[in-house]
Amino acid sequence: MIASLPDQVAAMLCRIRGVHLSDEDALDRDKRLVRDLHFDQIDLMSLALEVEDRFGVRIGDEELLSLVTVGDLRALLFDKCFDVSAGASFTPPGTAGAALRVAPAPADPLSCVSMERG
Structure with missing residues (x-):
């Protein structure tokens, strides 16, 4: 069985902070990463x-610095992993039936092809 996103986030936070972080704190979406969890x-x-x-998605420096709470991290991961605007679902790597997020195809498939005349 695949763990829920909140459980996966909590497991990551606990792994990084080790014995200094309880499961309850890691699951509390209102806990602040720096101030409360001492990241x-x-x-x-x-x-x-x-x-x-774990998820195959990159968090940029600006995105990382904008994260304040555990809830912010969950929301960012949800947005990145389940990007409905791209029209494809995401399954974390290493799980059965893993799928990659793909960008939508251009309306005109030849619009990105350069043709030279000789």
Whole structure:
């Protein structure tokens, strides 16, 4: 059985902070990463790497710095993993039936092809 997104986020946070973080705090969407959970810059970078490994999505520096609460992290991951505007679903890597998020095809498939005349 695949764990829910909140459970996966909590597991990542607990793995990064180790014994310094309880499961209850990691599941509380209102907990602030820096102030309440005592994440420092190295922890945040570890979080970004863990997200990329686990979910296959990249959190940019600006996005990482904008994260304040556990809820913010969940919302960002939900937006990145389930991008309905692209028209494709996402299943985390390593799970059965994994799918990749793909960009929508252009309306005219030849619009990106350059043709030279000789």
